[in-house]
Amino acid sequence: MTSISIIGGSGYGGGELLRLLLAHPAVEVRQVTSRSHLGEYVYQVHPNLRKQTQLKFVDPSQIEPVDVLFLAQPHGQAQHNIEQYASLAGKIIDLAADFRLRDTAFYEKWYGEKHAAPEWLGKFVYGLPELHRAEIAAANYVSGVGCNATASNLALLPLVKADLIDSTSPVIIEIKVGSSESGAEGNTGSHHAERASVIRTFSAFGHRHTAEVIQEMGVSNISLTMTAVDLVRGVLATAHAQVKPGVASKDLWKAYRAIASENPFVRVVKEQRGIYRVPEPKILAGSNYADIGFELDESTGHVISICAIDNLMKGASGSAVQCMNLMLGLDETTGLEFPGLHPI
Amino acid sequence: MTSISIIGGSGYGGGELLRLLLAHPAVEVRQVTSRSHLGEYVYQVHPNLRKQTQLKFVDPSQIEPVDVLFLAQPHGQAQHNIEQYASLAGKIIDLAADFRLRDTAFYEKWYGEKHAAPEWLGKFVYGLPELHRAEIAAANYVSGVGCNATASNLALLPLVKADLIDSTSPVIIEIKVGSSESGAEGNTGSHHAERASVIRTFSAFGHRHTAEVIQEMGVSNISLTMTAVDLVRGVLATAHAQVKPGVASKDLWKAYRAIASENPFVRVVKEQRGIYRVPEPKILAGSNYADIGFELDESTGHVISICAIDNLMKGASGSAVQCMNLMLGLDETTGLEFPGLHPI
């Protein structure tokens, strides 16, 4: 059994990691830290884990050496302690944004601050298996992914990989998200009475996850517009782009099917009947699937590419465990088999 | 025009008062206080009031004399300043729980603390017009009502007034409530991700509003059990009681219809067809109506009496404005005509 510990286990990403790793057949969770819930049972914070574990939260200073260390802290903490963490574990997977960007200047531009450990940026691989499967399998240090970036990247991947879009036209991505994106701490607008039934655009331009899309897709003329809707888990990214002259619907079908066949957690959803004809995050809660689909206006070349994910799974902890599987030489779907619920 | 000011205008009760009073044809809102939002426009906190008023929040120390002063602060503050407030206005309506109970010992039992101005308890009239219309019309000091108490009292009123229930059997009231009940400040469980889709029993026994039901209904063998559900505004109280021997459905019809005909804001809802056959808070958002209904198991004498209200209207600010109308000699429905929305 591979030994695992988690730094920062009381947030939503940490809770989801715990759910996945406690049930994982090839690993053993040794320790999980939380300063704010020190000494409490894990199930008192993550009530779905009652009768699943008797683990209690410990202080970060108590962490012992393990095979794999997951970092699930708020952004900006891991970069200050990365040397210490590296002394504790040969393999590190960080869910935060600290090591997602490869370029120091690019990091500083998007995060508006100096990076505390710029020499480590180059040591990490961006942790989305659909983009970097082989590198991840060979890596010791893997970053997390931004949930909105992941939905955007997977919406664009078929178009970019098959070189179908006109790079001179802007790519406009409209993203709708659930309330778990704001983290377990929430914010002033998270109160249920203020947050229920919203359609609230909280970031028109400049969301930090944009940087990950620019880096990974190589598309620079791009914007992400973020709108909160009434849902707990889920992201839907709708990318508007212009296809190259002559690109037809059949070319898109081919590109999307190729991505789905190469990736066990990607599905094409494009039905002519039934209620669920397009990708929807509703049915993905708890699942690691990314559902993708498209619509092309052949008269104008305007393509709409859609990707739905669970922000806590494929957009965070699910992808992280998938990376761990690759790093450990396991089947990448191990422990990630839950397909989601219907209805929900 | 009657001049009005509001102490504590940034909470949900204060916001609802502002909505009602700004549109009220017979009064003028002079000042509204908020320490936490001092200097902000009222519409920045209550966005529905944009283009309705250019008022800004002022400090409580700036309040000038007016005809009627509304107190909409958190519980426990008004009792410390009541003398000062009484020097500013001849008529005071307090939405908080400070002056709802008539008996000092009873207050101390339920609130677990000494009352800071016990000599004032006897000067206030309990502010539910359906129970104390004439006294309110003659009063200078009127208390607010607990929202859960109001739903409970109006569920029981037809049974108690017509003397239909067996007082030796317990009265069990199950109450389901929306998230605005927790106030604008919320609590740790108010985060949308934790509060959405809940059926969460947060008080099995001993809710403070129980005291108001005991006082007003004269029923002592009574319990209120509180459960939060996914809704912003609304309370449904379901009272289980035992009718006296021989009481039949027609007696209940008569008792309920009598209450509805005596009170402009009470309606009996008991239909055989359609979607809306029973009282439901869903359609009452923004309305001052209290919808009541019942079901009797004639084989056992078990009666279920239901009352639905909007906790911020009939359960708080709506009843307060209704009291003000009575105190000013106006038609009690003035400014309270909004009937609610369907669908919503």
Added chain:
Amino acid sequence: MTSISIIGGSGYGGGELLRLLLAHPAVEVRQVTSRSHLGEYVYQVHPNLRKQTQLKFVDPSQIEPVDVLFLAQPHGQAQHNIEQYASLAGKIIDLAADFRLRDTAFYEKWYGEKHAAPEWLGKFVYGLPELHRAEIAAANYVSGVGCNATASNLALLPLVKADLIDSTSPVIIEIKVGSSESGAEGNTGSHHAERASVIRTFSAFGHRHTAEVIQEMGVSNISLTMTAVDLVRGVLATAHAQVKPGVASKDLWKAYRAIASENPFVRVVKEQRGIYRVPEPKILAGSNYADIGFELDESTGHVISICAIDNLMKGASGSAVQCMNLMLGLDETTGLEFPGLHPI
């Protein structure tokens, strides 16, 4: 008192008309029709109207002459009976899509069918006062508006009126809508268990309301993408466009403020603090306001213009009553004063 009747009163648009007109100080509702609810009390279908009216639904054949006739039937019916309706009332306001488009060929293109009364298309004025105030005031026949078209038109109006956008770039409008848009009959996806928590794109291209935007805004390179979210009432339109070179944020401020100052039901929402910084339909339920706002990326000229409305009010019945007010020479805000609720 102006006499009013409503053809088709059991749907959501009809219900909202009834709510507004029953409380309207200058009109009297005489008759309201429904075949499916013939003989039922209006309040059995629209439960918010209990104790507001004792009207019952009558058969359309029973309608008598009145001053103003509202048509609130499903699309495609009014055009078959318009001659008969015109014989009953000098003024007609149709909420459906039958008479929104001015050009027969354009109608046929977007609706995929012949129009049954093409000679009437030219007699109607498009019923959005913000676009055609003077013509409506002088008109006898006024059409309804598409709710999605209205949100789109009002999002674009400041940009188009001030001639700020580059017409060679596409205008991409992302629209998020609530469940009342599907009408009281709903569809297979309307079941709560399937519709709750959705982010469901049900029309990527080609929504019929697009035609109204093309007609009214004169922008042809335009697309509307429709996504259903978990909300009952509300539309948010987010329009992405390219401003002309040199257009800056201050130009946009000026254009948006101009529209808001000319129109009593338009507000600019663009705050730096608080929870409600941008237009949101959440707080507009029951209100006739259209809230507009914008964000400009000055580095690229990409402007995002947002408009939020209640689809049943400004997007349907509210605008219809506003038109009626204009047609009757009343203040256009009469009977439309409800500002909306917070929280809700």
Added chain:
Amino acid sequence: MTSISIIGGSGYGGGELLRLLLAHPAVEVRQVTSRSHLGEYVYQVHPNLRKQTQLKFVDPSQIEPVDVLFLAQPHGQAQHNIEQYASLAGKIIDLAADFRLRDTAFYEKWYGEKHAAPEWLGKFVYGLPELHRAEIAAANYVSGVGCNATASNLALLPLVKADLIDSTSPVIIEIKVGSSESGAEGNTGSHHAERASVIRTFSAFGHRHTAEVIQEMGVSNISLTMTAVDLVRGVLATAHAQVKPGVASKDLWKAYRAIASENPFVRVVKEQRGIYRVPEPKILAGSNYADIGFELDESTGHVISICAIDNLMKGASGSAVQCMNLMLGLDETTGLEFPGLHPI
């Protein structure tokens, strides 16, 4: 591998069975029927099963012999075909209400109709392992359970088994349920616009599931009151009863802990801190857990016992698979390990 087929696979119970059985390590799903979706892929109806199976729905007439046959049809169908089904499989598990009651007259009283196969009533075991584990393990025919009955029975089980309640006092059970209870077909009130944000009491007395509680708990003076709330999956049963004189909180702790320790899917939830202090269905979606808790008013002997379940899991398909595991000699938790999600 044990071979399995499902009669009636397009409903919510059938879909949940499919999710569980397709992932079950010891069984193989051979066929699944649906008349309304004949020939469609299972994943077109249950979108969570995309990429999980290529099965298509077949006609019931095409079903071939298997080891275990699950019946997941609407109530009232299985009893007409039970002989035929018995000829196809040695073991049958019926999710519907056809074979839940042991006594013909009792069935007729509660269902208001003759039973079509009364001689089969005695051959079935009531399918709740927490009540009949040993009999189920030895049975060939096992009935389903009512979801509301299950929440009620498990709320009462600790009290009844330890003989703690006064049988002369009535037991009043208040049940709150989600929208998936109305089945995939829904009803007129299921439209999202009518069903969202409800607190709607749809059955005050006489719900059919009451019969199962009377039969299984041996408590006759009992009522179930059903209220729909805004949630897709979940039931919360709150049972009010009177304890025998002298029964104290520690006796209840002992009784509840005993039930939880005897049953792998029962948990006691009674915390002093954190957000999740009591049983809540919110965190049980997809899980087979039944969470139980209680509160005692020692001054009156009024006990409130609460049980939360997922109506489609422990209240239907989860218990059915648990029964299958017992019937096949497997560990009863096999294939039912999913613990639920947080947040959700």
